[in-house]
Amino acid sequence: MVTFSHRRINSAAASGRGFTLVELMITLLILAIMVSFALPSFGRFIRDQRVKNAAFDVYASIILARSESIKRGSDVQVNPTSTANWALGWSVVDGGGNNLKVQNAIAGVETTGPASLTYRRDGRIAGVASIFVVSAQGDSTVTARCIRVDPSGRPNIKVDTNNNIADGCQ
Numbered sequence: 001m002v003t004f005s006h007r008r009i010n011s012a013a014a015s016g017r018g019f020t021l022v023e024l025m026i027t028l029l030i031l032a033i034m035v036s037f038a039l040p041s042f043g044r045f046i047r048d049q050r051v052k053n054a055a056f057d058v059y060a061s062i063i064l065a066r067s068e069s070i071k072r073g074s075d076v077q078v079n080p081t082s083t084a085n086w087a088l089g090w091s092v093v094d095g096g097g098n099n100l101k102v103q104n105a106i107a108g109v110e111t112t113g114p115a116s117l118t119y120r121r122d123g124r125i126a127g128v129a130s131i132f133v134v135s136a137q138g139d140s141t142v143t144a145r146c147i148r149v150d151p152s153g154r155p156n157i158k159v160d161t162n163n164n165i166a167d168g169c170q
Helices: 011-015 021-072
Strands: 076-082 085-094 099-104 109-112 117-119 130-136 145-149 155-159
Touching: 021 076, 021 085, 021 099, 021 109, 021 117, 021 130, 021 145, 021 155, 076 099
Parallel strands: none
Antiparallel strands: 076 085, 076 117, 085 099, 085 109, 109 130, 130 145, 145 155
16 A cells, blocks of 8 residues: 655745845845955955065076076076166076066066176176065065075075165065
């Protein structure tokens, strides 16, 4: 014998399956308030990441120039795209004038450095030690980064801990 059972759905249980419009609006309001507190920090975070990335791009270009000078046995230069204006980008050029790498300007970032940086065939720099400073354009609250190149040609990145980029991130 086959029996069928019919279940009755309680109307109170059926209404508890979703959210009411009021609950949804309150949730969205709380979310909007939380986002409004996070946005200023998020903007600073983006500017800080741009500075970090730009500092690494300078560092990588210097490492490339050094390794290429040793590999090719000739001078390799890192030059700003525009005369002494690193903020507009830079290029790594071998002794024959061929571009090994071209870096375009990075939005929102200021980069300063020497007129140019030349690596001799032994991987050492021609001239004195150099310092590149990478900072956020128009925002002194973002920590700057300095890339120091010692006379042996080895670069290293320093963080500006005292908020004074004039001292080269001491």
